[in-house]
Amino acid sequence: MRGTLIHAPRDIRFGDRPDPKIVEPTDAVVRIAATCVCGTDLWPYRGANPITEPAPIGHEYVGHVEAVGSEVANLRPGQFVIGSFFASDNTCPICHAGYQTSCPNRQVMTGCQSEYVRVPLADGTLVATPDEPDAAMIPDLLTLSDVMGTGWYAAVAADVKPGMTVAVVGDGAVGLCAVLAARELGAAQVIAMSRHTPRQKLAIEFGAADIVTERGDEGVERVKELTDGLGADAVLECVGTDESMHQAVRSARPGGNVSFVGVPHGVNLPITELFYSHLGLRGGPAPVRAFLPELIDRVWHGTISPGKVFDLTLPLDQVAEGYRAMDERRAIKVLLQP
Amino acid sequence: MRGTLIHAPRDIRFGDRPDPKIVEPTDAVVRIAATCVCGTDLWPYRGANPITEPAPIGHEYVGHVEAVGSEVANLRPGQFVIGSFFASDNTCPICHAGYQTSCPNRQVMTGCQSEYVRVPLADGTLVATPDEPDAAMIPDLLTLSDVMGTGWYAAVAADVKPGMTVAVVGDGAVGLCAVLAARELGAAQVIAMSRHTPRQKLAIEFGAADIVTERGDEGVERVKELTDGLGADAVLECVGTDESMHQAVRSARPGGNVSFVGVPHGVNLPITELFYSHLGLRGGPAPVRAFLPELIDRVWHGTISPGKVFDLTLPLDQVAEGYRAMDERRAIKVLLQP
Numbered sequence: 001m002r003g004t005l006i007h008a009p010r011d012i013r014f015g016d017r018p019d020p021k022i023v024e025p026t027d028a029v030v031r032i033a034a035t036c037v038c039g040t041d042l043w044p045y046r047g048a049n050p051i052t053e054p055a056p057i058g059h060e061y062v063g064h065v066e067a068v069g070s071e072v073a074n075l076r077p078g079q080f081v082i083g084s085f086f087a088s089d090n091t092c093p094i095c096h097a098g099y100q101t102s103c104p105n106r107q108v109m110t111g112c113q114s115e116y117v118r119v120p121l122a123d124g125t126l127v128a129t130p131d132e133p134d135a136a137m138i139p140d141l142l143t144l145s146d147v148m149g150t151g152w153y154a155a156v157a158a159d160v161k162p163g164m165t166v167a168v169v170g171d172g173a174v175g176l177c178a179v180l181a182a183r184e185l186g187a188a189q190v191i192a193m194s195r196h197t198p199r200q201k202l203a204i205e206f207g208a209a210d211i212v213t214e215r216g217d218e219g220v221e222r223v224k225e226l227t228d229g230l231g232a233d234a235v236l237e238c239v240g241t242d243e244s245m246h247q248a249v250r251s252a253r254p255g256g257n258v259s260f261v262g263v264p265h266g267v268n269l270p271i272t273e274l275f276y277s278h279l280g281l282r283g284g285p286a287p288v289r290a291f292l293p294e295l296i297d298r299v300w301h302g303t304i305s306p307g308k309v310f311d312l313t314l315p316l317d318q319v320a321e322g323y324r325a326m327d328e329r330r331a332i333k334v335l336l337q338p
Numbered sequence: 339m340r341g342t343l344i345h346a347p348r349d350i351r352f353g354d355r356p357d358p359k360i361v362e363p364t365d366a367v368v369r370i371a372a373t374c375v376c377g378t379d380l381w382p383y384r385g386a387n388p389i390t391e392p393a394p395i396g397h398e399y400v401g402h403v404e405a406v407g408s409e410v411a412n413l414r415p416g417q418f419v420i421g422s423f424f425a426s427d428n429t430c431p432i433c434h435a436g437y438q439t440s441c442p443n444r445q446v447m448t449g450c451q452s453e454y455v456r457v458p459l460a461d462g463t464l465v466a467t468p469d470e471p472d473a474a475m476i477p478d479l480l481t482l483s484d485v486m487g488t489g490w491y492a493a494v495a496a497d498v499k500p501g502m503t504v505a506v507v508g509d510g511a512v513g514l515c516a517v518l519a520a521r522e523l524g525a526a527q528v529i530a531m532s533r534h535t536p537r538q539k540l541a542i543e544f545g546a547a548d549i550v551t552e553r554g555d556e557g558v559e560r561v562k563e564l565t566d567g568l569g570a571d572a573v574l575e576c577v578g579t580d581e582s583m584h585q586a587v588r589s590a591r592p593g594g595n596v597s598f599v600g601v602p603h604g605v606n607l608p609i610t611e612l613f614y615s616h617l618g619l620r621g622g623p624a625p626v627r628a629f630l631p632e633l634i635d636r637v638w639h640g641t642i643s644p645g646k647v648f649d650l651t652l653p654l655d656q657v658a659e660g661y662r663a664m665d666e667r668r669a670i671k672v673l674l675q676p
Contacts, residue, residue, distance in 0.1 A: 094593060097593050098593065102593055102614070228431070230432070253432070254440030264610060264613050275601065275623070277440060278440050280495075281612070281620070282618040284616035
């Protein structure tokens with residue numbers, strides 16, 4: 001098959017790779033229908049993580065089951081499936097509690113920017129759509145593999161409830177999906193912090209009532225002005241930097257909630273501020289698997305269209321251009337078609 | 339009147355002080371029936387906070403209303419009342435959300451280790467008992483002013499629900515009250531981390547099923563052994579040091595909750611560990627006021643007897659000996675009688 005390797009920062013190559021095979025009897029092999037480039041992929045692309053040897057990359061995928069191992073009970077070849085960026089057994093107490101990305105048997109998915117991918121723990125990891133989806137629905141379904149599930153988790157982890165005021169820090173695809181999630185969960189007012197016109201427009205389309213372009217002290221002041229001087233009931237931090245985390249903590253009302261769903265890079269949590277403001281905090285790699293049935297249902301019935309975050313579609317063999325477009329913020333999110 | 343001043347670390351003096359008076363029309367003056375020494379008082383006593391001049395000290399109190407200002411509507415002289423260590427208006431949105439210790443109008447209470455004390459925002463701060471309590475009930479009621487309310491908040495902030503496994507880090511009076519609170523809120527199993535025999539006994543009397551004497555890695559392992567290898571659903575951190583916070587974070591199951599109710603001293607939150615374990619975190623100075631009606635009711639009907647944390651009672655003029663007994667861990671908690 002053909003697939004993507006990252007050789008070094010800013011060195012993405014597409015070429016021949018070994019065909020994935022069933023290794024464990026609980027595996028499936030999926031023929032990728034669509035994959036994409038994630039904000040998380042930009043960390044190694046920009047040199048934030050060491051790359052010691054050429055490595056497969058990509059962790060978002062939808063596609064058709066090509067083959068299943070002998071112990072896979074709930075999937076059959078030909079089904080259209082969506083999986084998360086962590087494989088998980090979905091049978092242990094941690095999975096049952098809804099934290100599949102903390103499953104003791106979890107396995108990191110990678111190499112999804114390829115024509116085929118091996119998915120471990122297939123019964124636990126993959127969820128099939130009710131039927132073969134229309135081509136137009138594939139971008140929506142693809143977001144459920146990560147960004148929409150992560151935005152949803154951001155809202156769930158900050159305990160967004162009907163009537164709440166919600167601020168979203170970060171206008172990447174996850175932040176935009178978090179706006180949509182907060183509205184779907186009943187937020188009365190969603191404030192999107194964004195400086196980029198196309199992203200502001202999409203935030204408004206996804207249900208944001210207010211756009212805050214300021215950052216730092218001024219950004220905090222603007223959020224407070226928009227929330228009766230108190231700060232937002234829930235703040236969804238969708239970046240992962242120290243600056244964005246402090247922005248989030250300071251924008252929440254006393255006793256409010258802050259969620260954080262971007263992998264933390266150099267974040268120092270202000271413990272004294274957290275203590276005296278009674279903030280609730282929960283983060284983590286989103287347990288996307290927990291939300292797949294519900295989110296597939298919402299996409300299937302046309303309730304949400306998170307696929308609008310894709311503003312550039314390329315053939316998979318142009319994956320390197322996809323990374324460049326994301327890195328240079330020419331695209332919010334790039335969909336890749338094998 | 340006579341009252342307590344802290345002059346310097348380990349220098350507690352009892353002597354003549356000005357009589358508290360009504361200053362604002364929303365004030366009350368309370369004649370103290372009982373007060374006590376708090377773990378928090380030991381921080382300045384041990385030199386952790388600078389003391390620039392002799393300062394009144396003590397923030398826990400029950401007693402009789404002596405006088406009220408012209409705008410106090412809900413209290414009358416002679417009533418037996420309990421207040422929190424923060425005065426709060428109890429009318430703003432933050433108070434209504436149950437975070438009275440983040441009230442924008444909050445005022446820190448101090449000088450309660452005295453014969454009388456001025457209480458600002460009396461209508462918002464003080465809660466009267468249904469009638470004059472028996473003398474035997476006064477220790478129980480006194481704990482509601484801080485330690486029992488703080489233990490209760492520890493359990494509430496960690497979202498303790500019926501059937502949960504709960505671990506409590508810290509065997510001071512707050513930790514012991516947290517054991518009692520977790521049981522009252524329906525925890526199926528409470529694990530108390532304690533090395534001191536009298537405290538272990540009280541923890542068991544308050545409902546702990548297991549005592550863990552180990553700390554560090556061994557303590558974490560013991561908690562996991564007692565919770566099917568997963569860690570506790572909720573961990574209540576009742577100390578405030580870096581060591582105890584890390585103990586708490588590592589003792590919780592993935593996706594569990596950690597509360598922290600001791601003022602943090604030198605705590606560095608492990609952000610990456612919090613992220614990858616999906617822990618929920620909430621702390622803060624306990625909004626004791628929120629719990630007073632419910633806790634007074636439980637004490638009044640004999641459901642709980644948190645006053646058992648007092649294992650030494652002294653006349654108020656021996657307050658300095660009370661501090662010594664607490665500092666040397668000869669007493670769990672010292673009650674002082676004017």
